[in-house]
Amino acid sequence: MKGSSREEMLGKIRSAVGRELTTAQTPALSEDQRLEHQADVPGPDELVGRFEAELTRIGGRCYHASSVELACGYVERIAVERHAKTIVGWESLINDGFDFRDRFERRGIQFKTAVTAGEVVRDVADADVGVTDVDYALAETGSLVLLTGIGRARSVSLLPSVHVAFVKPSQIIPGFDELFAALVRDHPSDAVSLGSAVTFITGPSRTADIELTLVLGVHGPQELHVVLLDSPSQT
């Protein structure tokens, strides 16, 4: 049954464009049909500045941390200001030396990293703040690019109403074209390996569905904070 719908549809498509029932080669789009250099993409020295400007323009907040200590301090401040009770974060942050657990415990805030499959709702939904790092950041649009993986749950940057993302300046790349080239280069095990999900985050969640009035934090986070780890030891 399924086979025949497929054959019928492909048959209709082929006869619609007037071709025999053979599998044509995928036409390779010649290089000039792909956009090479995007004229208004920033140059290498302007990356951080442009990223910060775009991020701020779309409602995100940027904090420069010149040490791990200061970065953690920023997250602590955010949590305390918002009377947070629970914070959830990606495991990789702990591995990178961020000592969240002790710091938050002193404040009576629970910090967890374990997000068990099937228990996402229990583990993440009640968290007030979600902390992640990123894979890339785009200067062109102020976007964060997050690849999903083990210990890198999608919900952490989605369910809590505050999302804090740690970005190393070396992760900031000019724009889309560089991003897709990087994805192929950095993950060569597949021709194009995108994992189960790649998420582009550009500012907080928003809607204008009610009388075109802008409201932030509809389903996703209401606040997006980026901590730029400026310290030389971070790069």
Next chain:
Amino acid sequence: MHVRTEQFSSDSAAAVENKTLQTRLRVLNSFTVKRNHAFADLKNGEELRDRARKIKEIVIDNLDTYLVQLEENVVRHGGNVHWARDGAEAVAIVLGIALKNNVRRVVKSKSMVTEEIELNEALELAGIEAVETDLGEYIVQLANEKPSHILAPAVHKSKGDIAELFAEKLGAENLKEAEEMTVVARDRLRKKFCAAEMGVTGANFAIAESGTIVLVENEGNIRLSTSLPRIHVALMGIEKVIPSVKDLAIFLRILARSASGQTMSSYVSLITGPRRNGEADGAEEFHLIIMDNGRTRLLADEQMRESLYCLRCGACLNVCPVYKKIGGHAYGSVYSGPIGSIITPAFAGLEQSKDLPFASTLCGACRDICPVRIDIPRILLKLRGDWSDGKPDSPGPPFLEKLAIRLWAFTMRHPWLYNVSLKLFSWIQGPLLEDGKFKRLPLAFGGWTEHRDFPALARKSFRSMWLEENERTGAQQRGNR
């Protein structure tokens, strides 16, 4: 696809009289203003549009190859691919997946395709709760209405309307501001996301080389629908496929700008199959349904083929003087505005939707703003011609109209006859004029004079004045020699 396009004449007249709707529709201009700013910011916006169109041309001309490649790669990453010849088959596939997995609750994101096949109604009939999670769609669903705009489904509703609706349907009283209402919706829908067994989405793009579907949004409801429920079902029309991830560099840049004037939407999700081993969230089962439902008809007609390039951005709706006057509901079709006027006849039949191609001033604003440069006015004219010629399924205009047009065409092809008729008419028109104008024309022409006057024929035609003038200057020149 169920349409009410035969009611277009009365529905659009009612829409024009509807003062609330008229006020609401005025806000659409802001979309276009923002869109223009956003494109002006791009140094090579026109080049991007040309490239986008070129890619779409190549894909649509080789659709079978790309769809097969897409299927291979989705399956390679652990997903399932289904092919649906029409809406009924697509619905059956979704129901099959739902029933097989004991799905009781579905969360849905905004998808034109699912509206087209009336999926929600089918799920409800099967005893499955289907909740729209995009705020505008949620509002429209609560109100038991259809969306009136691709991007802003509830644009026809005022804050007061929505407050009343929330009080009535959600028991949330005394809400005044948009923020308050949004918080209520967020809470209610959060519970739905956490409880649903299945998430249903559309797909903005489907990347053939990687088996990836691309979903663009601002709210986060798509991310939630594809991260929490165990099963993810994505529906797409056959035309949504693009060759490569790199093409997103072009499409993502122009989509948000054309749709809402944003540089980028808040969230873009690239989803390739189900979650991998060891991952904590994301669907465990991924299903992609590739649907025809009349699109091969558009594909087969070389003159209609470019309508398949549409990105569903809504820009043509926002600039159309007709859409801005009557709103989306009057079109009586899932697809409204200029793009709706050219594709609805393929889905619902030309006879059924014959008013749509005629409801246009042919101003060309839609063609100018379309990110992939679809020549909508050309297609509108073609459809008008098709209808007048009595094809494919329509009898065409009534006999008297056909006769009148034939007489007119004959007259126009014989200039002596045309001139004699004009002269004759300019003699006898006197008694028919009021204040030197036609204030009332008979028969079908009365529609014109209902709201405006028609000028009288001039005493002397331009042609006779021209001839006289030429004679006079010719005589002068001869006299001067």
